[in-house]
Amino acid sequence: MRRAGALRRRCTVARLEPPAELDLLRPSVGQVRGGAARPPVELHADVITPAEEDALAAEADRYLRARRYEAGHFDGVIRHYRELQRPLRSWSSASRSLFDRVASLAALPSGAELLPVHVLDLEAHGEISRHVDHVEYSGESIVGLSLLSHAVMLLQHEADPAAAFDLLLPRRSLYVLRGEARYRWAHSLPLQPSFEGQSLPPKSRRISVILRDRPPNEVPREV
Ligand code: MN
Numbered sequence: 001m002r003r004a005g006a007l008r009r010r011c012t013v014a015r016l017e018p019p020a021e022l023d024l025l026r027p028s029v030g031q032v033r034g035g036a037a038r039p040p041v042e043l044h045a046d047v048i049t050p051a052e053e054d055a056l057a058a059e060a061d062r063y064l065r066a067r068r069y070e071a072g073h074f075d076g077v078i079r080h081y082r083e084l085q086r087p088l089r090s091w092s093s094a095s096r097s098l099f100d101r102v103a104s105l106a107a108l109p110s111g112a113e114l115l116p117v118h119v120l121d122l123e124a125h126g127e128i129s130r131h132v133d134h135v136e137y138s139g140e141s142i143v144g145l146s147l148l149s150h151a152v153m154l155l156q157h158e159a160d161p162a163a164a165f166d167l168l169l170p171r172r173s174l175y176v177l178r179g180e181a182r183y184r185w186a187h188s189l190p191l192q193p194s195f196e197g198q199s200l201p202p203k204s205r206r207i208s209v210i211l212r213d214r215p216p217n218e219v220p221r222e223v
Contacts, residue, residue, distance in 0.1 A: 024170055024200065025046070025172075027045050027173045028166075032164070033164050034157075038165055039180035039181040043169070043175050044106075044173060044174040045170065046173065050172070052094075053172050067084065069081065081123065082121045083119060083120045085118050106176045112214075113213070115214060118210040122206045130188040132186050138215065141176060141177070141212065142178070142212055143174065143176050143211040144209070144210045145209045145211075146207075147209065148207055150200065150203060151189055154187065158185065168200075
């Protein structure tokens with residue numbers, strides 16, 4: 001028979017620790033739920049300084065200013081956003097050198113021809129639903145630099161959406177989706193960020209700057 005004293009002692013020892021605070025500046029890849037193997041995903045912390053983030057966001061703002069935020073259709077992929085694409089040569093030299101640094105960190109083949117830089121400005125209440133980037137319009141690597149806010153990206157296997165894992169994307173961090181993570185897993189950006197079941201502070205307005213190589217089988221346009 002169990003003695004009351006021992007039980008009481010055990011209860012005192014088995015105090016629940018409060019959950020550890022998640023560091024919103026440290027990129028993290030969560031465990032896969034639903035039993036699939038996790039594909040390789042690269043995350044890099046602090047690839048630009050706060051001053052470089054300010055300057056790049058200000059430059060993006062100048063180009064975005066003329067555009068209105070769009071609510072997005074209820075069945076559309078993105079809601080509450082504006083976006084643009086701008087060729088590399090049309091950015092300031094400071095931003096071009098940031099993009100060079102990002103491309104080499106992401107191991108894009110040197111000299112790879114990049115598509116125009118995609119800027120996606122998501123309002124605080126914006127969200128992106130599950131999709132795989134178009135295989136005809138984007139290349140083998142999707143390289144995203146997050147500005148102004150943390151966010152969580154959810155990856156779900158195309159064939160089995162119960163297989164899922166979270167990516168915590170701090171501001172100034174970089175993610176690289178390629179291979180299986182780019183083609184076989186769909187990604188989304190939920191409105192309310194939570195990482196492995198732990199809810200995080202709400203995100204704020206976020207700008208992502210996305211570099212992409214050209215699609216491998218792009219057919220040259222006939223003249
Ligand atoms: Mn995407």
